[in-house]
Amino acid sequence: MNCKKCKIKAVIGLPRHNAAFCKACFNEFVLEQVTRAIKGERMFGRDDRILVAVSGGKDSLALWDILLKLGYKADALYVDLGIPGYSTKSREKVQQFADSVARTHEAKLLIHKVEEEEGAGIRELADLIHRPTCSTCGTIKRYQFNRAAVEQHYDVMATGHNLDDEASRLLGNVLHWQEEYLDKQGPSLPASVEGFAKKVKPLYRLSEREVAAYSVLNRIDYIVDECPMAKGSKMLLYKEVLNRLETESPGTKQAFYCGFLEKQARALQQGSGQAQPAPPSMAEKDRATLHPCATCSQPTTAEICSYCKMMARAKAGSTR
Amino acid sequence: MRVTLSHPERQVEIPGPKRVKDLLRDLNLVVEAHLVIRGDDLVTEDELLKDEDQVEIRPVISGG
Numbered sequence: 323m324n325c326k327k328c329k330i331k332a333v334i335g336l337p338r339h340n341a342a343f344c345k346a347c348f349n350e351f352v353l354e355q356v357t358r359a360i361k362g363e364r365m366f367g368r369d370d371r372i373l374v375a376v377s378g379g380k381d382s383l384a385l386w387d388i389l390l391k392l393g394y395k396a397d398a399l400y401v402d403l404g405i406p407g408y409s410t411k412s413r414e415k416v417q418q419f420a421d422s423v424a425r426t427h428e429a430k431l432l433i434h435k436v437e438e439e440e441g442a443g444i445r446e447l448a449d450l451i452h453r454p455t456c457s458t459c460g461t462i463k464r465y466q467f468n469r470a471a472v473e474q475h476y477d478v479m480a481t482g483h484n485l486d487d488e489a490s491r492l493l494g495n496v497l498h499w500q501e502e503y504l505d506k507q508g509p510s511l512p513a514s515v516e517g518f519a520k521k522v523k524p525l526y527r528l529s530e531r532e533v534a535a536y537s538v539l540n541r542i543d544y545i546v547d548e549c550p551m552a553k554g555s556k557m558l559l560y561k562e563v564l565n566r567l568e569t570e571s572p573g574t575k576q577a578f579y580c581g582f583l584e585k586q587a588r589a590l591q592q593g594s595g596q597a598q599p600a601p602p603s604m605a606e607k608d609r610a611t612l613h614p615c616a617t618c619s620q621p622t623t624a625e626i627c628s629y630c631k632m633m634a635r636a637k638a639g640s641t642r
Numbered sequence: 643m644r645v646t647l648s649h650p651e652r653q654v655e656i657p658g659p660k661r662v663k664d665l666l667r668d669l670n671l672v673v674e675a676h677l678v679i680r681g682d683d684l685v686t687e688d689e690l691l692k693d694e695d696q697v698e699i700r701p702v703i704s705g706g
């Protein structure tokens with residue numbers, strides 16, 4: 323198999339693009355796809371300060387690497403969840419990348435330790451509040467990333483979600499007709515109210531395999547092990563199903579997710595051209611339903627946000 | 643050839659020569675969810691792997 327562009331031996335075949343690339347042309351392809359995502363979705367500009375949410379996995383480290391290579395001002399935040407063994411290993415990978423690559427671009431790494439602020443590791447917290455570990459982790463990460471971005475005046479927060487993440491999440495939401503979540507499935511979410519950071523997903527045009535290939539080819543040392551808490555997760559099942567479909571019919575994941583984004587954009591445009599009022603945008607809905615949490619002031623639909631409620635329950639549980 | 647697999651990490655001996663796509667099919671693994679690495683290099687599905695090669699099959703799926 324030869325590179326579609328320069329005809330030398332290819333290192334990866336991309337059936338959905340009917341192409342194969344050598345290392346140099348594949349890197350060019352990846353940077354082009356990310357640039358297209360950033361510009362097409364108006365994610366951020368040259369002068370914006372970006373906070374990348376890093377986990378030690380291939381996606382977030384590849385994202386940090388790509389943004390720095392493209393010349394953006396990108397720092398990163400790592401949330402140490404205190405999972406025995408796994409967190410130590412993933413933190414080492416992040417620190418190694420920060421020391422060897424990010425430092426040369428004058429980018430810095432911020433670290434939040436769950437055990438220090440929340441008083442216990444993620445597994446213990448989940449036990450105390452009787453909630454699944456993955457949802458406890460999601461609440462803490464969303465809260466801490468948003469808080470760091472807002473308090474430290476970053477213009478935007480970037481996550482390493484790839485095409486497979488978005489397509490599998492969309493599949494899950496459609497299978498259960500969770501229409502209320504579809505609004506938030508776009509790759510660029512505005513800072514709709516005071517206290518919410520803008521959130522973007524610059525890797526949404528790249529498949530999980532493409533991001534992994536980028537990391538391997540560019541010698542990014544990432545944690546290959548699956549998070550021990552994610553075993554049996556529905557998202558992993560949806561990804562497997564989509565990959566079987568993709569193998570039989572290349573381009574399925576892209577057609578599914580990007581087709582959804584096009585339909586969503588068309589629906590908003592059509593609505594605004596009609597005599598009847600356009601459906602409220604996500605930002606308008608947020609402004610109508612969100613207000614500051616009574617405890618911490620971060621936006622919430624309730625009186626107290628889910629993070630503060632969770633922490634209050636954990637505190638009550640630990641003193642029992 | 644010696645093939646290293648993950649989740650859980652293990653090694654298996656598989657006779658070569660064999661094409662990458664045939665190796666994945668024999669192990670019942672989907673191409674879209676894996677990368678095949680020989681030594682330090684990524685290889686494409688049509689590459690012929692030799693009996694003396696050291697190969698890693700790396701899953702690409704992550705996240706919960």
